[in-house]
Amino acid sequence: MTAHTAAPHLAAPGVRIRDLTVVYKTPAGELPAVRGVDLTLAPGTITGVVGESGSGKSTLALSLLNAVQPPGRIAAGSVEIDGLGDVVTLRGEDLRRARGRQVGYVFQAAQNSLNPLKTIGKQLLDLGRSHDVEDLRALVRDAKELLARMGMDGARVLDSYQHELSGGMRQRVGIMLALVLNAKVVVLDEPTTALDMITQATILRIIREVHEERALTTLVITHDVGAVAEVADSLAVMYGGRVVEHGPVTEVLGDARHPYTQGLIRAIPRLTGDLSLARALPGRPPTLGTLPAQGCVFRERCDRRMEVCETDEPMSVNRDGRTVACHATDRHLTLVKRKEFV
């Protein structure tokens, strides 16, 4: 991991999250925000993770950089990235160097991810120096190219302070900083939240284009099913810290198998047709403290709930390239133990 420029034609790395459990320390003990999650990001794909607030999706995203903040910690599992190894085992300087160089992270637009007291350009140089970039001028050139690619005047932006840029511009600067060191795995946390619709569309387009040009493996976290439908190749649905469904995006959205996914889609009002057809999911998502200790996490709000749902956690069943964790979906088939899937 010494050359700072990984040429775009190098293969995109795959990411395999296995049995990941992240807990948070509360007065009531350590409670899981992410429980036993298996997720594979196929090389070169954009995976969207959708879920309500508190589903654990942001925690999952941070885990890819082993950056879960106290009082949380990764309690079990592994996050393997091709070419890097298990991120969970990285510490100290190794971890610091991997962040930004191998794995890029883009913050939400609403968050201030930039130092308000320094120009963007200076922060870029700090970034370069932290990662032992020898040719800083080339780095600045790359940054300007990236910014131009996203429709901005690179020189002026690098010369500006954060408060002189609009929300959409800051978001793009965040994307630039995540990519400028040629990371091959990029995580975007709610990239379109807090942006107006037009900017949202632009950002989504940029994500898609940049992803293809640089042969990245991308993870997009969002609660906006519409955004994910536009940009992702495969879609994972999270609820209460578990992945309840995962598969190619068109299939998951077109033929949802898990009751939660079905409920989500049912809740989306159509542009045409009867508005009253849209039905919201009853109940509320669980918080850290209200997670059931056993049985299916979703059972309180499920319309297909059965007795077994109270006691047994549904295992993830993989069939035809799609994974679902629900007792009600494949009643006739015997439960197959967890398999690797693509």
Added chain:
Amino acid sequence: MTHAVPGRPRLGAIARKIGGHLVRGLAMIWVVATISFVIIREIPGNPVLGQYESLIQKGMSPEQAERATAVLYGFLPTGNLWQQYVGYMGSLLHLDLGRSLSTPGVDVTTLIGHAARWTVLPVLAGTLLSFLLGVTMGVYAAIKRSGKLGDLLALSGSLLHGVPVYVIGLLLTAIFATLWPIMPSGGPVDVEFVPGFNAGYIGSLVHHAVLPVVTYTLASYGGWILAMKSNVVAVLGDDFILAAELRGLRRGFVFRYLARNAILPLFTILALSIGMLFGGSIFIEEIFNYPGLGLLLVNSISSRDYALMGGTFLVITVGIVVANIAADLLYTAIDPRVRSGGVA
């Protein structure tokens, strides 16, 4: 807004800001001068009139007596309120603060000029030291805030912050000058040394300055450590610190990002702090017998030298106003958010 950077610091904006400060400062000075004037006139026994009359008794003609009194106080002893006020303001504009009674024949301005250094230098030294110490300890207290050390630091800051400056001064003197005489207990310098750039004089100056400066430092330190700690804790929770870590920035950079952002708001308190020390200098100079502005003010009251009193009060206020303006300008120069005309 799709275009990038709006205009950088416009000269016009900065000039307007300075102008605003100046206007407010002048307004303050004017208020204080008016208060002085009113009080001097209201003093029981009407010293101004009394002076005038006693001079006449001594044989001066009324016009001479009038003029002599006017020189002393800056306004005519006779005439109505408005005339006197205008006269007073007039002399102020000429930077004439009258003449001292207790040190006969000497201009108030001269006395103040001599006294100023004994106030300004220790106050500045104390402010600087307390700032440096408080800020450093504040960072520490913030980082260790979940442990006993952090708690202790914060508590020590709270306590010192709440203790009046003269209590600190008296205690320090009691311990280090009376019980354990390693420090001199009074005066700015040992009289046996000849003033000048010789080692003996300067050494003695410094020796005598230790306790007063330490007192100023301890008195202000609490405020700095508390403010810095709370700022650091606030910035620690800010997203850009986490973002910097997630981008793999070196620890040194992250720390600097943290420190600069946390310190910046403190500059607004800098002026306030200097202002408070100016006020507290009255106590310190009394206790340590330093011939500064504070002592001058107190002595002028007890010796009924009211022109001196008014003049000193005014100058102290001017000092505070200047400190305020300077600190504000400093802040403007450092914070890029304010420079571009945005709201910090």
Added chain:
Amino acid sequence: MTVIVNPEGAISPEAAPAGTTRATLRRNFWRGVWRVLRRKPSRMAGVVIVVLFAVMGVAGPLLYPAQLPRDDDALYAPPSLAHPFGTDFEGTDVLALVVTGARYVLLTGLATAVITVALGTVIGLVAGFHRGRWDMLLMRLTDMNLAIPGLPLLLVLSTVWKFESPLEMGLVLGVLGWGGIARAVRSQTLSLRERGFIEAARGLGLPTRHIIGRELLPSMAPYIAMNMLIAVTGAVYAQVGLFFLGVLPFESNNWGVMLNLAVFNGGALTTPAALPYLLAPLIAILLLTLGIVLIVDAMDEIFNPRLREE
């Protein structure tokens, strides 16, 4: 039962699930207070100290004869069993002086705190609530109040008016010191306004007095209470200092006067003889300050649950 929307999410005795009586809520509140106090025993000490001083203020002068006894044979006597802090320049027991002097100090402190807080709160509320021209005017006024050097002004003022009674002293100090609270209350009001509380209440058609009295003030009440305690320490500082400087009339059991006499008459700074005479009021001031700081610290934790998460 009124449900008060508390923007800080802090303990508000009135917000509760249906069915709980007010008494239960109040009990729960005090239980929470007890828990906070117990967690850091230093805070308990703070309460004890302040209560002690309060008792001293109320009962102190009753323990001694109206005219404290002098003893010409024991001027500046060293500490002994009979006189734990020695005696003063006319042989009176120093401890007695401190205890009887507490009443004046506390009364003045209280008077100042009440006036400071009343003035500051009203001005801050009006400025934050009405904004616009009122705000600008009041803020300019506050700026001036904050910037004018208080102590020099007090000294200058003392030439024309000897404000020695607790009420007079409280008035003067209060009028000089409301600036800080006004600013703080105003910023609290503005932030509440920003969170939409005022707009919502207005939208509901609630009268202004109700909004201020029932919505704004209760949520700021703990904050105001804490500021009041802090104002007491400031007042103690100011009045003792004024008497120490010798610009106000003399009262031999006044702590400030004691300091003055110890330093300037007794030479406490040069010879150890009058040191106990100097130290006694100093220690009293320190203890009182300590007690109040600890209580404010406890109040901060009680009313700012966010801190408790650390």
